[in-house]
Amino acid sequence: MFDNEYLEKIREEKEKWEELYKTQKERDMKFVTDSEIPIKQLYTPLDINDKDYINDISFPGVPPYTRGVYPSMYRGRLWTMRLFSGHGTPEETNKRWKFLYENGESGFSAAVDNLTFNGIDPTEPDGAPEVGTSGVPLYCIDSFFALTEDIPIDKISVALVVEPFTSAPVCSMYFNMAQMRGYDIKELIGTTQNDILTMTVGYIPYKNSPPNHILRLACDLIEWTVAMKNVPKWHPINFTGYNYREGGIDAVQELSFVFASACSHIDNLIERGWKADDFVGRLAFHLAAHKDFFEEIAKFRAARRIWYKLMKDKYEVQDPRNLGFRFHVQTAGSSLTAQSPKINIIRTAIQALEANLGGCQSLHTNSYDEAICLPSEEAALIALRTQQVISDETRIHNTIDPLAGSYFIEWLTDEVEDRVWKYIDKIQKVGSIDKALSTGFLYKEMRDAFHKRRMKIENGDEIMLGVNKYPVPYDTVTDVFRTNKNAIDIEVNRIEKLKARRDNKKLETILDQLRDVCEKEENVMPTVMKATREGATVGEVCNVYREIWGTWDPPLAI
């Protein structure tokens, strides 16, 4: 971007400055990013002299999308403020959602409990003490009427945070509920997380089916909603790097896991006879905004460029609307402390700013009490206000991608991109994403990351204020938000009422059809739509999967 003569002049001046620098002391520490990318004292035009503005950076809404996915970005429309939220019962969660909506929240995201997550009914003994403790219980269609009561679901998007093993029953309950309330599901807007890696390495699955079946279930939802145009505006999958990043992998691994996984899903759908253009425009992403300020911003910019290249070069996508990398961000829960929890408000604010400077489409900010309990109403409101301070008071949205052109940011964006391509290769050498799981490869990568991060914190290489620097005792002041103790009775009662009124004979015939569909490995969605409309619970549908495909114990590594 500079002529050679001028670059030579810069080089001469830089050498002089380096002499000056040497006259000063440097603190005894490693200057590296969170991904351990070595960082120089200073960046100059010399570091980006091989860049071509039009090909490598260009304009927002224009390939390679480094500067943003839409031409007008936040000048046209702010990001969606979407807090991941759910607790106790659907009625209580509905109340919290309305509270946040009245305070300016612009999208909903359902945090479900462990039973919904794993497809277990509360009438089974396995997880009964966990009904509603870590999210909202959504076991049957009646729960969805309660969850969305008085909420205009045709105007505000809802994210259903469930994974492939339960995405068909949970989403079909939502779609059926919407139809029964008179909405055209062709117009419904929202997202299903439906992420195979969240289910398997972000968390460990409890009595789920093996990875090859889970991958197929994820693709069934993409195929039925988008490719077959039943719910064409829905985002049927949200590749959630956030959930595995939280385990301790770094920014480079986070993007690599996401892209390797996305490729396996696209390959599966192409094998089914679809063209990439039939569905890739509705694939969505969910990334972390972690502690390393500039590296995270570089990561978001690099992600858009990598996705564009993958779509254009590998999958030969034609429609320009299908080339953009749209993503939700969550600030880093694992950066929060139970010691001096109010400091978490500051951490979250800085991480939120990373997401906005990186051009996210949607953002969740963590509540300051999240290292201790589910968010209280007060803590959730502060989290929402944190985003509103940025959107309404800082004027950061005046211009698009304000950090572009920074020698450092452009250099770091390139560096992250290069490293991600190499790591994607490493994963893809093992095979498709279900192979990377069943062979244990990803478990070993996660295990190594867990220990590396833990050692960094224990030996002080990674500072956590209140924990390993200026340590203070675990906080006992913050009010602990407790979920409804009667949730189990309420939910068992809800299911019993439903079972009393439904046509059990008719349902059994539909579940038999589902057994047949599972055996033939056909798309489960049409049959699961019928089953949940007739009152099938999430556990009843998942038990059919277990019966036909078996369950899977992941090859965990210690």
Place this chain on the structure above:
Amino acid sequence: MSKKKIRVLMSKPGIDGHWRGGIVVSRAIRDAGMELIFGGFQNVKEIVEAAIQEDVDVIGLSIHSGAHFAYTQQVIDLLKERGVLEDIMILVGGVVPAKDFPKLKEMGVANVYGPGSMTSEIVDFIKTHIRK
């Protein structure tokens, strides 16, 4: 003095899949020269059966679901019923509010490790408090 290694069962009661804490602590326990039995997901019966069969000195319960009182009480009740409660140290770790520590200790838990705990603290506690 007995040279028998300290035996630790690490278990996740219930169905919650937050696995990092249990793995990280398991590694620290193994690295400290103790015998680790990694139970993974276990229901209360399986935990107590494994503890008895493996003749463990310590049961570590890794709980991130908010259901720490329910599961811990169930494990303690069954250990008592089987007459082995006195022989086994119970430790709880995970996302547990500090406000809940006293009640858990009253129930019979030797110590509780919330977010920000160091693995070295856990290893030291086991080594100094184990009844050998």
